[in-house]
Amino acid sequence: MSELPEPIREQVIIELYRQADELDWELLPVTQKKNQYRKWIEDPRVGGILKSFFDEHRMGTWIKDTPMKEYARAQEGFGSLAKYARSRFPGPSSLVERALGSDWKVIEGSVNEKPMNCLATNGSRDRYICWGRPNTFRDLVWAALNKAITMAENPLIVVTLQDGIVLSKSEKVFHQAIASHCGVDVKHIHRELQRVR
Structure with missing residues (x-):
């Protein structure tokens, strides 16, 4: 070859x-x-x-x-x-701000993958955030659980949705129930791809 x-x-x-x-x-x-x-x-x-x-x-x-x-x-x-x-999704900074508010920022150098994740801070508190599509929820839960035992703040799972990927209310409730049982938080956020050229 x-x-x-x-x-x-x-x-x-x-x-x-x-x-x-x-x-x-x-x-x-x-x-x-x-x-x-x-x-x-x-x-x-x-x-x-x-x-x-x-x-x-x-x-x-x-x-x-x-x-x-x-x-x-x-x-x-x-x-x-x-x-x-x-086309790309807006970066981690945009996701962190949408999930936690404008006072939260990505800690420089903390963005990682498998699953996509980062650490965010509001200046006094730090949080682990991981994100991915609904079909990766099991991996997101496992990643969050691994951080839950070492961090003071509950990790946050962000299930990313987009046009063509939607969840029913019952699926969202199911995600919330699992997250609550595991001591982590979950949010569902719709994202749109943006043209880069």
């Missing part, structure tokens, strides 16, 4: 992310994503370029495990491929 030259790699990632934006990639069901990988292999702007470097199997693996595995992180402004994301 040949190494992808950087200009080729960049060209293909830009095209993949352009199309992923148009498809609302993160909202697609698994079966549609699987079909899209096949379409990308056949697309002259993607597979047509990659075929000089990969066979079909490796091409599909590279598309799935390199750019598309990083797509959600790139939309959060995180990771080496974030510069290719055509």
Whole structure:
């Protein structure tokens, strides 16, 4: 397998992310994503370029495990491929302010991932905040629980919603019940992607 030259790699990632934006990639069901990988292999702007470097199997693996595995992180402004994301969510500062109020700020250097998280302060109190889509709620609870035992303030889970991702009232109540039982807080916040180019 040949190494992808950087200009080729960049060209293909830009095209993949352009199309992923148009498809609302993160909202697609698994079966549609699987079909899209096949379409990308056949697309002259993607597979047509990659075929000089990969066979079909490796091409599909590279598309799935390199750019598309990083797509959600790139939309959060995180990771080496974030510069290719055509739309991003507002950064952690905006989320912290919406969740806790304008007197709370992100502690510099505290933003992390898996799940996305940070420490916030209002000058006298510090809080751990983690966030992600509803389908990551279990991971968010676990991350918050790990901080609950070491921090004075209850950790805060922010379940992020967007157009195309909504929760019923009963699902929100369920999240609240779990959070309350675990000694953590939870908020549901709707976010909108913003064009960056």
